[in-house]
Amino acid sequence: MAVTADHNIPNRSPLMAFLSRWLLTTNHKEIGTLYMWLSFVLFFIGGAMAMVIRMELFQPGIQFAEPLLYNQMVTLHGLIMVFGVVMPGFVGLANWQLPMMIGAPDMALPRLNNFSFWILPFAFTLLISTLFMEGGAPNFGWTFYAPLSTTYGPPSTDVFIFGVHLMGISSVLGAINIIVTIFNLRVKGMTLMKMPLFVWTWLITAFLLVMVMPVLAGAVTMVLTDRHFGTSFFAAAGGGDPLLFQHVFWFFGHPEVYILILPGFGIASQIIPTFARKKLFGYHSMVYATASIAILSFVVWGHHMFTTGMPLTAELFVMYATMLIAVPTGVKVFNWVATMWRGSITFETPMLFALGFVILFTIGGFSGLMLALVPADFQYHDTFFVVAHFHYVLYPGAIFGIMSAVYYWLPKWTGNMYDERLGKIHFWTAIIGVNMTFFPMHFLGLAGMPRRIVDYSLQFADFNMVASFGAGMLGLTQVLFLYIVIKTIRGGKKATGRVWEGAEGLEWTLASPAPLHTFETPPKFPTPEEDYPRD
Amino acid sequence: MISITTRFRLHRCLTFFALLGSSNMAFAAEMDMRAGVTDISQRILQLHHYSLAICVVIGLLVFGTMFYSIYAHRRSKHPKPATFHESFRVEVIWTTVPVLILIGLAIPATSALIDIEDNSDADLTVLITGSQWKWHYQYLEADLGYYSNMATPEEQINNFETKGRNYLLEVDRALVLPTDKKVRFLTTADDVIHSWWVPDFAVKQDAIPGYINEAWTRINTPGLYRGQCAELCGKDHAYMPIEVEVLAEEEFDQWIVDQRLAIELASGQAVADRAKTWTMAELIDIGQQVFLDHCATCHEADGSGQGSTYPALAGGEIPNGPMAAHINQVMNGAVDTEMQAWAPQLSDLELASVITYERNAFGNTTADIVQPITIFEAR
Numbered sequence: 016m017a018v019t020a021d022h023n024i025p026n027r028s029p030l031m032a033f034l035s036r037w038l039l040t041t042n043h044k045e046i047g048t049l050y051m052w053l054s055f056v057l058f059f060i061g062g063a064m065a066m067v068i069r070m071e072l073f074q075p076g077i078q079f080a081e082p083l084l085y086n087q088m089v090t091l092h093g094l095i096m097v098f099g100v101v102m103p104g105f106v107g108l109a110n111w112q113l114p115m116m117i118g119a120p121d122m123a124l125p126r127l128n129n130f131s132f133w134i135l136p137f138a139f140t141l142l143i144s145t146l147f148m149e150g151g152a153p154n155f156g157w158t159f160y161a162p163l164s165t166t167y168g169p170p171s172t173d174v175f176i177f178g179v180h181l182m183g184i185s186s187v188l189g190a191i192n193i194i195v196t197i198f199n200l201r202v203k204g205m206t207l208m209k210m211p212l213f214v215w216t217w218l219i220t221a222f223l224l225v226m227v228m229p230v231l232a233g234a235v236t237m238v239l240t241d242r243h244f245g246t247s248f249f250a251a252a253g254g255g256d257p258l259l260f261q262h263v264f265w266f267f268g269h270p271e272v273y274i275l276i277l278p279g280f281g282i283a284s285q286i287i288p289t290f291a292r293k294k295l296f297g298y299h300s301m302v303y304a305t306a307s308i309a310i311l312s313f314v315v316w317g318h319h320m321f322t323t324g325m326p327l328t329a330e331l332f333v334m335y336a337t338m339l340i341a342v343p344t345g346v347k348v349f350n351w352v353a354t355m356w357r358g359s360i361t362f363e364t365p366m367l368f369a370l371g372f373v374i375l376f377t378i379g380g381f382s383g384l385m386l387a388l389v390p391a392d393f394q395y396h397d398t399f400f401v402v403a404h405f406h407y408v409l410y411p412g413a414i415f416g417i418m419s420a421v422y423y424w425l426p427k428w429t430g431n432m433y434d435e436r437l438g439k440i441h442f443w444t445a446i447i448g449v450n451m452t453f454f455p456m457h458f459l460g461l462a463g464m465p466r467r468i469v470d471y472s473l474q475f476a477d478f479n480m481v482a483s484f485g486a487g488m489l490g491l492t493q494v495l496f497l498y499i500v501i502k503t504i505r506g507g508k509k510a511t512g513r514v515w516e517g518a519e520g521l522e523w524t525l526a527s528p529a530p531l532h533t534f535e536t537p538p539k540f541p542t543p544e545e546d547y548p549r550d
Numbered sequence: 551m552i553s554i555t556t557r558f559r560l561h562r563c564l565t566f567f568a569l570l571g572s573s574n575m576a577f578a579a580e581m582d583m584r585a586g587v588t589d590i591s592q593r594i595l596q597l598h599h600y601s602l603a604i605c606v607v608i609g610l611l612v613f614g615t616m617f618y619s620i621y622a623h624r625r626s627k628h629p630k631p632a633t634f635h636e637s638f639r640v641e642v643i644w645t646t647v648p649v650l651i652l653i654g655l656a657i658p659a660t661s662a663l664i665d666i667e668d669n670s671d672a673d674l675t676v677l678i679t680g681s682q683w684k685w686h687y688q689y690l691e692a693d694l695g696y697y698s699n700m701a702t703p704e705e706q707i708n709n710f711e712t713k714g715r716n717y718l719l720e721v722d723r724a725l726v727l728p729t730d731k732k733v734r735f736l737t738t739a740d741d742v743i744h745s746w747w748v749p750d751f752a753v754k755q756d757a758i759p760g761y762i763n764e765a766w767t768r769i770n771t772p773g774l775y776r777g778q779c780a781e782l783c784g785k786d787h788a789y790m791p792i793e794v795e796v797l798a799e800e801e802f803d804q805w806i807v808d809q810r811l812a813i814e815l816a817s818g819q820a821v822a823d824r825a826k827t828w829t830m831a832e833l834i835d836i837g838q839q840v841f842l843d844h845c846a847t848c849h850e851a852d853g854s855g856q857g858s859t860y861p862a863l864a865g866g867e868i869p870n871g872p873m874a875a876h877i878n879q880v881m882n883g884a885v886d887t888e889m890q891a892w893a894p895q896l897s898d899l900e901l902a903s904v905i906t907y908e909r910n911a912f913g914n915t916t917a918d919i920v921q922p923i924t925i926f927e928a929r
Binding site for chain 1: 580581582583590591593594597598601602605608609612613615616620623624625628629630631632633634635636637639640641644647648651654655656659660662663664666667690706707708709713716717718719740741742743745747752753754755756758759761763773777778779780781782783784785786788791801839856857858859888910917
């Protein structure tokens with residue numbers, strides 16, 4: 016990435032210069048880079064934990080991980096992937112891209128931006144350090160249901176609570192920054208309904224973050240006071256209510272899962288038009304659909320709790336509301352297909368990942384619709400069917416979304432084209448691996464395998480073995496991804512400013528690599544009749 | 551209109567699936583939801599197939615269109631892109647059609663759900679209590695209750711022995727139920743949240759401390775049905791299976807009579823046990839087996855424990871400390887830890903022998919002997 020002279024203060028050792036550059040930076044591009052690398056590092060740590068899980072589940076019996084260790088792996092894998100990989104990944108993309116896409120010189124609150132990043136390495140160091148503590152890491156699943164996490168949680172639960180608080184602060188500050196930037200720093204002429212879809216989806220995501228992260232903070236605080244300060248929010252013996260925890264957690268948790276996917280929708284909406292060489296179909300309905308999904312996400316948390324003894328009327332309300340989400344989600348998928356229809360499509364790696372995203376996310380959406388049906392959910396709930404469902408929306412959904420964005424914008428960030436042949440190998444191995452890992456889990460769940468078990472009965476052996484092989488392949492191919500990214504940073508075919516023939520948007524009017532400071536004077540936002548200026 | 555055509559399409563689709571299923575039954579059984587042995591479980595299976603078929607049809611249409619576009623509208627075949635990018639009419643169509651399909655899905659789901667939630671007029675009630683990591687069944691009408699523990703030996707789990715056919719799905723005492731009776735389940739828990747799930751009945755109900763939840767079933771076919779705890783409940787979540795033996799009505803009634811008789815006999819035996827003065831060797835012999843069955847999962851067979859959560863008994867403070875405190879700890883458990891109260895679960899003889907064993911094994915040398923009568927008095 017470009018280093019300009021003013022960041023290399025003379026008479027300092029190179030180490031000090033390096034440290035002060037990255038520790039003190041307030042530049043949105045550098046902070047974006049930091050976020051992306053944090054996400055990448057944690058992707059491998061969380062992935063290694065997934066490998067432990069899949070190794071243990073390779074065969075019936077206990078081979079690699081004792082039950083307590085297995086539960087710790089399940090817990091940390093979930094927490095790291097959700098809070099450490101997908102969220103920082105999307106925030107990194109937002110940092111890099113939002114100012115360039117709206118014609119702003121930087122984020123609106125650059126020092127806050129630095130602060131919200133630098134909280135995270137400490138938060139995750141704390142979280143991962145719990146593995147080495149007396150009593151082990153948290154072992155109650157990323158959902159930390161009470162009383163398993165309160166009365167029965169290991170001592171490290173308190174460290175986990177502190178870590179979650181830090182992550183929450185970082186997310187809320189980051190989200191505020193994004194909202195303020197989008198509302199105040201758009202180039203003249205870019206009205207809200209002219210913003211690129213990635214900007215729109217991030218704006219809506221940022222509102223979700225600001226609204227629900229404090230709820231999570233409330234939940235962990237109540238767990239803390241139940242553990243140490245004599246309260247009984249979640250303890251039945253003290254007049255409290257274990258189910259209150261689930262209501263509070265999922266009031267955060269359901270909007271949270273849309274936080275993990277909406278920016279991915281935005282990415283697909285940027286990439287598909289570029290490679291179809293055709294404008295996004297139904298821009299307005301895309302915006303309204305995203306907003307509808309976000310609003311509905313606040314009234315469906317009960318679908319995580321159908322087996323907790325909810326009354327009939329509540330079950331019916333939540334079921335109908337959940338099914339309704341299929342409508343705006345469907346609109347988005349139809350619009351992507353209509354964008355491709357009669358376009359002039361090419362299949363570079365970003366487009367491949369975006370198409371993989373659309374298809375496999377839709378499969379995850381289908382299983383989501385099936386899970387919404389309460390009677391059927393009584394059979395699906397807490398089985399591998401659910402594991403299959405949310406991995407389909409998160410891996411080929413959120414993660415493929417991030418990967419396709421990285422391939423799409425990496426030439427803009429580094430000035431070099433990635434290796435197209437390796438990119439395609441990465442895509443095909445990833446898509447085979449992802450399906451081989453997660454598709455058999457549907458069958459396992461339907462056949463009756465509960466989730467989060469360390470050991471299983473013999474009829475589940477075959478599909479578990481297939482899933483473990485798939486996971487190995489999926490894990491290995493991400494090492495290739497790392498290699499491709501490093502190779503691109505170090506060199507390669509020089510990218511043009513436009514990079515992609517069909518790309519539209521202000522970021523493509525800049526040179527590649529984008530200089531450290533861009534749009535210090537606001538660019539001209541073209542009217543609908545005009546084209547974006549070409550370099 | 552639309553829902554009728556969808557129905558028709560669905561019907562064909564379901565036939566397709568049925569054919570797929572019949573061509574290889576064993577294969578289908580492993581991949582699909584179990585049909586089960588209750589009317590409700592079969593209705594749920596139908597609902598599952600119905601919604602799956604709808605998803606498959608929509609998927610074929612959407613992905614079919616997409617792949618056609620990928621094929622026909624790639625640049626080499628279609629170099630000049632069209633310029634259209636909105637159509638209000640199309641947007642309205644693909645918003646309203648899904649709503650209609652969803653209504654078609656919601657109707658059967660709602661009707662099934664209303665029947666599932668009708669807990670009235672039960673013939674028989676069983677209170678199911680989950681605790682780490684076993685189930686307790688209490689027949690409310692018959693004043694009969696017992697614990698049900700996993701029966702799979704440790705050696706199979708640790709790969710020292712060949713795994714049996716019902717590996718991890720077998721228990722020492724199954725729940726016994728009659729056919730053709732409406733059985734109501736009340737679920738609750740002693741410690742953390744568990745979930746009682748038997749796929750063949752399509753009953754999955756969380757067992758939550760402080761709550762009593764309701765569910766019911768009416769089983770059509772006698773047989774042996776298996777399930778597992780479905781909610782993460784700590785270390786041995788994978789090891790709390792459910793086994794239900796379903797008997798014809800007359801056999802079930804006879805079974806209840808037999809169980810009552812067995813309780814009478816056991817209490818006679820308990821009186822005899824109390825009257826006897828046991829030797830150290832006898833108690834250690836029984837105590838070792840009790841320890842392996844109930845205590846070793848946390849404290850380990852050699853008493854070495856697992857970190858601070860499951861303290862070591864070898865050289866431990868309590869087994870080497872005052873006897874009264876030790877008896878109290880084993881009988882009543884320790885507050886806010888995973889050490890549970892064993893008084894309701896074990897007999898006087900079992901408690902006496904396991905405490906004697908702990909005080910004289912793993913290198914502990916108190917030479918104390920606890921007699922069943924001491925336990926009886928402590929109760």
